Amino acid sequence: MFEALIEGIINLGTPHSLMLLAAGSAVGLLFGAIPGLGGTTAVALLIPLTFGMEPWQAIILMGGVMAATSTGGSVSAILLNTPGIAPNAATTFDGYPLAQQGKAGMAIGAGATASALGGVIGVISLVAVIPIMKAIVLLFTPPEFFMLAIFGLCAIAVSSGDRLLQGLITAIIGLMVGFVGYYDVTSTVRYDFGIPLLEDGIKLVPALIGLFAISEMINLAMKGGSISQETADVKISRISDGVKSVFKNWSTMLVGSGYGTFIGAVPGVGGTVAAFLSYSTQVQRDPAPDVEYGEGNIKGVIAPESANNAKDGGSLIPTLAFGIPGSAETAVFLGVLVLHGIEPGQKLLEDHQDLVFTLVVALTVSAVFATLVVLILAKYMVLLTKISVHMLIPTVTVVALVGAFALNTEIGDVVIAFIFAFIGYFMIRFNYPRVTFTIAIVLGSITELSFHQSMLISDDQLSIFYTRGISVFLFALTILSLAFPTFRRKMKERKLAKEEAGK
Amino acid sequence: MRIPEQRQPTAWYILIILAFVVLFIVTSYKYNLTDRMFPLMVGYFAVPLLLMDLLSLTDTKIGGQISLFFSGKSQKQVDEDADPTPRTLGQELIIFVWMGALVLGIYLIGFLPCTPVFVYCWMKYRGGYSVRQSAYLAIGTIVFVYVLFELILQYELYPGIFLYWYG
Amino acid sequence: MIGKITTSVLAVGAAAMLASSPAMADYPRKKITFLIAYGPGGGFDTITRKLGPYLKKYLGGKVTIVAKNLPGGRGKKAAQFLAKRKANGSHILMFNMPGHAMPNIIGEKAGYDVRKIDWLGRVAQFRYVIVTSASKGKYKNIQEVLKSKSQIKIPITGPGTTGYLASAILWNALGVQPKYITGYKSSSRYALGVIRGDGDLTILAKGSFKKYISSKKKKRAAFKDLKPILEITNGKSEFGVPTTGEMGQKDLSILGGDRIVGTTPGTPKAIKDQLATALYKAVTDPEFVAWGNKVGRPVAPLNAKDATKLVGELFSYYTQYKDLLAASNKKTR
Structure with a gap:
């Protein structure tokens, strides 16, 4: 293993390799930042370029891309409320309010730093679990998926704080959106109302583009001015403050990275869930925050950003153990390996350890490289929040719509983005949480599917949910998270009492 | 049982969601048991939640209690937390029409002509910029979109409904 | 009398050749889009992308082959898109058989008909x-x-x-x-x-x-x-x-799967033949064959004629099970 690691480092050590890595990283940043494009598209589009390369060179290029996308995505999430890729949606909740307060630099600094550290931790965890990788993947069967989904839904619903009732309502609407389309258990197409586009269900990316990017543009059109409402006091938006805040809140970053690695390793759940769960856990761990979550708490940026970069390492676990992609990105990456005549799965790990470690090293270096680039450029990117909204609105709207189209070259997705822009706008207007809505779209179908599969496996015995260790554990976590609001209120009362006493 | 004026738009919003939920429940009965089980569960769960939300807007005692139970805040505090931006339905409609026109335009004649026209018109007529500034940004945006998507990424940007099927 | 017929046959033949020659001279055009009915990363995506450069080689090397994912409707969208193109050989698609034939067999609205697609040849089977x-x-x-x-x-x-x-x-x-x-x-x-x-x-x-x-x-x-x-x-x-x-x-x-490349119905024969010949050469290229063996996806070339025949056979085989198919499409427990 050690030799393979050395070989990986040597592979990356040449100027040519470093150039490839830098190029991949740059492409990843750009594609991550533009909504609708994302890492999957970037990897797919670079495939023809790799035809003339050695396999390890292709791996360096792709590793560069994959490690950088979510860092790029965090920038647009913070500056424009536009998640570059789906997992960055969780970053908007506190990142964008920070930008509105003129602290975009700090938010970007924190997001980028958390990304780099999360990415490195994810990769280290990957290397650490290689010997027991298969066991981890096999732990999750349909009943566990069901409990995980229920836990996710509950944890995130209660994290909507004093808008709990409204959070539950939007969660339900999100679940309904998730039910639209083809249902894999019965092969029935539901709630399509005869529209062919809806047969495949409502796709997450165009929905998010509408829900966050375009709805915010409509909102800005109502408000006018510029995104940053503060008249620039440069001192409070220092990028280095953001970097420092990550080290100050190291436990937030560690928990986030843990979530990212762990959820990333479960095939079919993905970075969005990881980032949202990390966010909601942070809200729950911190019952008496200095700044309310959703109003610009820096920890609300660190938690999801460390998670969605750590998931790159995590999602390689099933990929390497079984040749089963842990995410859409790794699915395309597997395709690249096959194109180069390498069969993924257990054999890859046995016959091509050098390639695995080349990837590991490339992911690590690229995560750090992308962060450095963002930190250097952040000063200029922040200016976006200071220009008039009437320059931003038309350009962001158009580019976001092109992005919605580009994902599947499907014009219907542009219409979906438009409809979700309305839904999103009214959610902003009437203060209905979008956190629960988004996560319910993702988890709704997992909940239903894994429930029905569990019933098929157990011949309709509900006991399947409480006779298995992990699902019981997840159930206990769910109960804990539901008890949380009461706890939170108590803490708040105590804090108030203390302050009173202090006076 | 009265809903104070400042909360009436929210009430309408809830009623629209409720109508949507009812439509969803009705549609669900078209499907087989396995297919409608979860949707119905979710649908029926939504109705009492929405009604409670509606009640919490009224100036009744129970409304206040619901608000306090779920948010730990009195109705008055909730009102104070609401976004203070003044919004009238008229202003909102105008922006929806702008956005709707853009999407309809893209659907009919494609991205390439719509992009510069939309950017130019918005800058000029909503932002009050000069012809020159508006034109610059319009050209800049279309060049960015064309170079990135069409040239570098080799996407065939949607050319409008007629060219798409018969071009 | 015979002479007259011969002359008219020749005349018709010449006219046909004249009519088709511009198409031949034009073809292959600058760009051929090789559609992929599923998203990036799957088996169809990989094999289509791998095959592209070989196809280019045997089409004279000047044409650009663009691989384009058009996922949707479990593969239907790409087939429908292909069927509605101008019949000039500008778009080709690797069909998933029998999957792509199912809507036609059970009489569902599909927007294409596998019996009418112009088949160019098979690439692989499993x-x-x-x-x-x-x-x-x-x-x-x-x-x-x-x-x-x-x-x-x-x-x-x-x-x-x-x-x-x-x-x-x-x-x-x-x-x-x-x-x-x-x-x-x-x-x-x-x-x-x-x-x-x-x-x-x-x-x-x-x-x-x-x-x-x-x-x-x-x-x-x-x-x-x-x-x-x-x-x-x-x-x-x-x-x-x-x-x-x-x-x-x-x-x-x-029972199994066949990956058969087809193009828009009504494509002129000259173009079709050119494409089919190039495809066959590409699939049998030793490098491509070696790659297929290495990654456990051996090629299974069939020329246009045999591929067309195979589609017919598959169609009638699965039609026997029409009721089973239709029922399984609706059935829930």
């Missing part, structure tokens, strides 16, 4: 093997399965999908009434389902099965993964297990 988990499987061999009194559980994709249908037809022929655990999104997902013990056994393409074969290293012996128990073939078994042919079920050997 045949099935029945696998169980070596460590968790209840049944050691196919005899135990056939004799079993309890219900066999099979993790599989949803009703109406290719894998589900092949299972349904196979077990129906062998007189077993299994219980299907549906809902897995892909064959790699349901293979994982068998490995972790969600069900007893399942059907898997031979090529994709090979990556789950047990590791030789002792350290990982705890996960012996999958092992084959029945192969669907009329020939000799690759894995030394019983075959459906040996069980007297010769008909079943058609």
Whole structure:
């Protein structure tokens, strides 16, 4: 293993390799930042370029891309409320309010730093679990998926704080959106109302583009001015403050990275869930925050950003153990390996350890490289929040719509983005949480599917949910998270009492 | 049982969601048991939640209690937390029409002509910029979109409904 | 009289040649779009992208081949898109047979008709093997399965999908009434389902099965993964297990998947021939063949004529099971 690691480092050590890595990283940043494009598209589009390369060179290029996308995505999430890729949606909740307060630099600094550290931790965890990788993947069967989904839904619903009732309502609407389309258990197409586009269900990316990017543009059109409402006091938006805040809140970053690695390793759940769960856990761990979550708490940026970069390492676990992609990105990456005549799965790990470690090293270096680039450029990117909204609105709207189209070259997705822009706008207007809505779209179908599969496996015995260790554990976590609001209120009362006493 | 004026738009919003939920429940009965089980569960769960939300807007005692139970805040505090931006339905409609026109335009004649026209018109007529500034940004945006998507990424940007099927 | 006919035949022939020659001179044009009916990363995506450069080579090297994913409607959208292009050979698509034929067979609105597509040739095919988990499987061999009194559980994709249908037809022929655990999104997902013990056994393409074969290293012996128990073939078994042919079920050997490239109906013959010839040469290119063998996806070239015939055969074979297909499309438990 050690030799393979050395070989990986040597592979990356040449100027040519470093150039490839830098190029991949740059492409990843750009594609991550533009909504609708994302890492999957970037990897797919670079495939023809790799035809003339050695396999390890292709791996360096792709590793560069994959490690950088979510860092790029965090920038647009913070500056424009536009998640570059789906997992960055969780970053908007506190990142964008920070930008509105003129602290975009700090938010970007924190997001980028958390990304780099999360990415490195994810990769280290990957290397650490290689010997027991298969066991981890096999732990999750349909009943566990069901409990995980229920836990996710509950944890995130209660994290909507004093808008709990409204959070539950939007969660339900999100679940309904998730039910639209083809249902894999019965092969029935539901709630399509005869529209062919809806047969495949409502796709997450165009929905998010509408829900966050375009709805915010409509909102800005109502408000006018510029995104940053503060008249620039440069001192409070220092990028280095953001970097420092990550080290100050190291436990937030560690928990986030843990979530990212762990959820990333479960095939079919993905970075969005990881980032949202990390966010909601942070809200729950911190019952008496200095700044309310959703109003610009820096920890609300660190938690999801460390998670969605750590998931790159995590999602390689099933990929390497079984040749089963842990995410859409790794699915395309597997395709690249096959194109180069390498069969993924257990054999890859046995016959091509050098390639695995080349990837590991490339992911690590690229995560750090992308962060450095963002930190250097952040000063200029922040200016976006200071220009008039009437320059931003038309350009962001158009580019976001092109992005919605580009994902599947499907014009219907542009219409979906438009409809979700309305839904999103009214959610902003009437203060209905979008956190629960988004996560319910993702988890709704997992909940239903894994429930029905569990019933098929157990011949309709509900006991399947409480006779298995992990699902019981997840159930206990769910109960804990539901008890949380009461706890939170108590803490708040105590804090108030203390302050009173202090006076 | 009265809903104070400042909360009436929210009430309408809830009623629209409720109508949507009812439509969803009705549609669900078209499907087989396995297919409608979860949707119905979710649908029926939504109705009492929405009604409670509606009640919490009224100036009744129970409304206040619901608000306090779920948010730990009195109705008055909730009102104070609401976004203070003044919004009238008229202003909102105008922006929806702008956005709707853009999407309809893209659907009919494609991205390439719509992009510069939309950017130019918005800058000029909503932002009050000069012809020159508006034109610059319009050209800049279309060049960015064309170079990135069409040239570098080799996407065939949607050319409008007629060219798409018969071009 | 004969002379007159000859003249008129010649005249018609000349006119036809004149009419088609501009098309020939033009072709191949600057760009051919090689559509992919599914998203990036899957088997179809990979093989289409790999094949592109070889196709380019045998089309004279000047044409650009652009691989383009057009996922949607479980493959229907791309086929529909292809069927509605101008018939000038500018778009081609690798069809998934029999999957793409299903809507036509059960009479669902599809926007294309596989019987009318202009077929250019087959690239690859796969045949099935029945696998169980070596460590968790209840049944050691196919005899135990056939004799079993309890219900066999099979993790599989949803009703109406290719894998589900092949299972349904196979077990129906062998007189077993299994219980299907549906809902897995892909064959790699349901293979994982068998490995972790969600069900007893399942059907898997031979090529994709090979990556789950047990590791030789002792350290990982705890996960012996999958092992084959029945192969669907009329020939000799690759894995030394019983075959459906040996069980007297010769008909079943058609079950599997064929990857056949087609273009828009009504494409001029000259263009079609040129494309078909280039495709055949590309698929039989030694480099491409070697790649296919290396990654467990061996090529199975067929020329345009044989591919067209095969589509016809597949169509009539699966039409026999029309009721089963239609029912499985609607049925819930």
